[in-house]
Amino acid sequence: MGKHLDSGELLDLLLHAPDDLLQEKLEYVHPADILQLIHDEEADPRELxxxxxxxxxxxxxxxxEEEDKYELLKLFPSIRQEQIVDEMSSDELADLIGSIENEGEAKALLDKMSQENREDVGQLLSYDPDTAGGIMATEFITIYDNKTVQSTLKYLREIADEVENAYSLYVTDRQDHLRGTLDLKDIVTSSLETPIMEVMNPHVLSVPVEMDQEEVIALFDKYSAVELPVVNGDNQIVGIITVDDAMDVMREEATEDIHYMGGVAGEEKVDGSLGESLKSRLPWLLVNLLTAFLASSVVGLFQETIGKVVLLATIMPIVTGMGGNAGTQSMTLIVRGIALGELDRDNALRVFAKECGVGVFTGLVIGVIVAVASALVGGNPVLGLVTGCAMLLNMAVATATGYVVPVVLKKLHVDPALASAVFVTTATDVMGFFFFLGLATLFLPLLL
Amino acid sequence: MGKHLDSGELLDLLLHAPDDLLQEKLEYVHPADILQLIHDEEADPRELxxxxxxxxxxxxxxxxEEEDKYELLKLFPSIRQEQIVDEMSSDELADLIGSIENEGEAKALLDKMSQENREDVGQLLSYDPDTAGGIMATEFITIYDNKTVQSTLKYLREIADEVENAYSLYVTDRQDHLRGTLDLKDIVTSSLETPIMEVMNPHVLSVPVEMDQEEVIALFDKYSAVELPVVNGDNQIVGIITVDDAMDVMREEATEDIHYMGGVAGEEKVDGSLGESLKSRLPWLLVNLLTAFLASSVVGLFQETIGKVVLLATIMPIVTGMGGNAGTQSMTLIVRGIALGELDRDNALRVFAKECGVGVFTGLVIGVIVAVASALVGGNPVLGLVTGCAMLLNMAVATATGYVVPVVLKKLHVDPALASAVFVTTATDVMGFFFFLGLATLFLPLLL
Structure with missing residues (x-):
């Protein structure tokens, strides 16, 4: 009887406890806690x-984490590696193999596997990693559809080790066609002589092996599922996806979207190398540089006007900057809304109208403030009017662009998170300079 | 025997099937599918x-969704509402009550509840909604610690209805103190006479009722948990949190971070009203306006220089813009890294050094390009040198700021996602203008 072990107790247990106590206690220690000790570098991992x-x-x-799995395995001599690999599930082995960059090492590890594992891993590696097949596990329990509750219970006691991580049992015919699912709770609440066919759920929600992982997550979310079976084109069960894998994918997808919107690669790591960071960011910066040149060339068109009223150069970053902020706000909301499936045909027009309304209204508020400020600084009400109008125009265009860009990218099957920001800020910069300096040129005689 | 019903079949079933067929089929229809039909407005929800x-x-x-629950309930006459409310769990009722803005209506709904539900709901509403207590459910199954597998199985068959959604059973003493957990798989794989004390897991990972929901998610993630018990200060079980609630919270937290980084309120909805959008965004725009005035005033300091070399006004947005991009990249990576717990004491210094390295290296690359371009456009190599140096300086400062700002905000217990962007872009604007126009003023004689 005891509570969850803290890290000090666990460290002590692993390093100093007698063998029998160690094995008794370890039954209730989560492997994630031991991994945590290794990461915290409290002791030599080999010793731990x-x-x-x-x-x-x-x-x-x-x-x-996938990229560090092989490092852990390499702590052990080759024979022990083989024994460890024997204990790993085929989907974990596929991840492990996939994470090894050196082809020779990957090959050597494949050779350490049993014939059966090697075939399973080969099959798994053939699926696109971003699909159901790429994230599924291949360890699951099937029950033939002619069993009863009693014979199923007997079978489960025989294979108790495998049941350890099972939430659902899958009922199939002799050709592996998925006929229904059976929850352990269906078994424990039914009398022993009941046929399995009567207690199983015949309306199985299953996932095709090629389904995109984002769609899989959406299904977990919608149905509050704990586990979903994966089937091939013949409705034969080939794997299962569990909710903890779904949570991992959900977190990865959120990270990817956040990174994309900030202009870094989806897979860049906080503690990655300098080289990885440069590879992730330089391409984005170069794209942004092109758009910066574009915006700057608009300013160049009006150099003569600026030469006559230098104060314009002081005010113009406000007009473009505030437009950029308003556009980013709209874009953020729309990109996330698309990712969550909250923007659809039914509300599209209403949302667009709302975004335009936000642009006009905030443009009026910010426009008036900026107009008054610049009229006072320049001592010229016409300058205020020019600034205010440019501000209003740019913010209205900004929110409309913030809506249109991600929606169009989605239609073109480009991830809206990936490229929206570049287009939106380019638009607000170009338009902002154009409206402001254009209006100023138009009213130039009144500004001198 | 059949597959998951599609929406057309389901609609037909709900509207036209005979009663007995309807009830038989509905046993395997997920309520989320019926809700989907209502959202798709294929038919009058009352009729459905x-x-x-x-x-x-x-x-x-x-x-x-929380904000629309009450709308659904209101479709029914008062007496039916009372019957529906009787079937809802206390945590759902608490959400429902919490979502009703009109106090009189909330009070009226409370009056429709049973005495027991009303007390449970009152207790639940007293917890902070962002803590374990705020997201937990209060329906769970406890087993006294003196039972055997056989008596437990018998008990489970008696309360089969309640077992429907249970994954774990909680073993307690007579005073409700949590002594262990019991998975259904432990029961189905043990012989009938085994005492529960022998098959339960006594090392329970439990969550204190006041734990922040973000920490709860991290535990689900770390331990791949499907369900966690929530305990009070006396280690009495008061609720459970299931993984589908954890997924909801995870998605909400990701949305909140993405929104914050884009300058909109965490809870703004894509299809919200104009008023809600303005309330969410205007405050941010006003804060940004202040920082824009600040940056603009730096330009104002150098008006005389710009008056002499107007080309500077064309080039300066490139220097600030590219600094902003580089700063946003670093900030994005760091904010997400903090949220995922990937930035810690051990790697902080190394990550900071890496970010500075990225700033210097990308600053060199972008700086050289910008230098050559402006030297060509201006026909003056000194202008190129000034632009390149300012670019390099600003990008180096940008990535350092992108690291420092979120880290400091985190130390001050401010959500880094919430406020980092404002500080980082203000810094890159102010510094960008200052470096570029300052250097230009210094070398002014060579630029004329």
Missing amino acids: LSRLSEEQIADIIDEE | LSRLSEEQIADIIDEE
């Missing part, structure tokens, strides 16, 4: 892991 | 729901 079984080490590798 | 039981309607309301 030395007394664990191959199965326990496999579970810990299972918890590790 | 008319033949469903109170329990089925309660399940559908359960699936609805």
